[in-house]
Amino acid sequence: MSQPPTLKVTRHREDSADHLPACVVQVYGPELGKRTELGASEVVAGRDADCGIPIDLPTVSRRHARFFSRGAHTYLADLGSTNGTLLNQKDVEGEVLLRSGDLVKIGGAILKFLEGGNIEARYHEEIYRLTINDGLTLLANKRHLLETLEKEVQRARRHTRALSVVMADIDHFKRINDEHGHLAGDAVLRAVADVFRREARKDELVARYGGEEFAVVLADAGLEGARDGAERIRAAVANERITFAGALIPVTISAGAASLQEGETGLELIARADARLYAAKRAGRNRVVAAADP
Numbered sequence: 001m002s003q004p005p006t007l008k009v010t011r012h013r014e015d016s017a018d019h020l021p022a023c024v025v026q027v028y029g030p031e032l033g034k035r036t037e038l039g040a041s042e043v044v045a046g047r048d049a050d051c052g053i054p055i056d057l058p059t060v061s062r063r064h065a066r067f068f069s070r071g072a073h074t075y076l077a078d079l080g081s082t083n084g085t086l087l088n089q090k091d092v093e094g095e096v097l098l099r100s101g102d103l104v105k106i107g108g109a110i111l112k113f114l115e116g117g118n119i120e121a122r123y124h125e126e127i128y129r130l131t132i133n134d135g136l137t138l139l140a141n142k143r144h145l146l147e148t149l150e151k152e153v154q155r156a157r158r159h160t161r162a163l164s165v166v167m168a169d170i171d172h173f174k175r176i177n178d179e180h181g182h183l184a185g186d187a188v189l190r191a192v193a194d195v196f197r198r199e200a201r202k203d204e205l206v207a208r209y210g211g212e213e214f215a216v217v218l219a220d221a222g223l224e225g226a227r228d229g230a231e232r233i234r235a236a237v238a239n240e241r242i243t244f245a246g247a248l249i250p251v252t253i254s255a256g257a258a259s260l261q262e263g264e265t266g267l268e269l270i271a272r273a274d275a276r277l278y279a280a281k282r283a284g285r286n287r288v289v290a291a292a293d294p
Helices: 119-132 142-159 173-180 182-199 223-239 266-282
Strands: 023-028 035-037 043-046 065-070 073-078 085-087 095-097 103-106 109-114 163-170 205-210 213-219 253-259 288-290
Touching: 023 119, 073 085, 109 119, 119 142, 142 163, 142 205, 142 213, 142 266, 163 173, 163 182, 163 223, 163 266, 173 182, 182 205, 182 213, 182 223, 213 223, 213 266, 223 253, 223 288, 253 266, 266 288
Parallel strands: 253 288
Antiparallel strands: 023 035, 023 109, 043 065, 065 073, 073 095, 085 103, 103 109, 163 213, 163 253, 205 213
């Protein structure tokens, strides 16, 4: 089982929470969990080591964006960066007002803005979310997936119920990165994650398994239900219009499905679904193959 990310946790402050300054927490990037207080002065994010928020990534400009206060509010502005700054997946133009919970994408890093109220409690709540969620797609991460799957395996055995897993992978993802750049690849991952989130049922756990691979845990669903769910998601991804920097990027996925067998562990179930995923790749991609298929 994968280990939780190494997190940088600040010491609890004795100040009243109402007087603590706004901050940003890195939820995706090289310093996962790092908190930077913004205060009253301007704070610049960029690749330069002397920036208030240094982000050592090639997709980040030396002085990329700035956070600054005006009265009781905090604003964000891009500093003419090469790759631009995104606020909640929209380009930042001019000065924009930040609201608690906003996500700021700077190159290959994502910062979450927090303000007001009990900011220490919100910060530690955010740290907990980082241990179970993937920062880029906001889906469950691999660690949380594996922990949940083992619980579902025990539940399925105890109550003699069905349990299935779908493993899916974006087709030709390396080609997308090579032709459109890694920022476009990030945008594709988020867009595909949104489709999974929209098409999966409320009681199904959707996770980013790693890289461009996704997983869905379907409690109380047999193989036919898993195949049907995977096909629904596959068709939705193929029909989704995904664009980046004005370019339309065609995206498809391949998927494999498997249902729990007697005596099988969660990892063994994933392995069988993954084997069906690679069978779908070999069969031509943009398709679903289930464990019972020839």
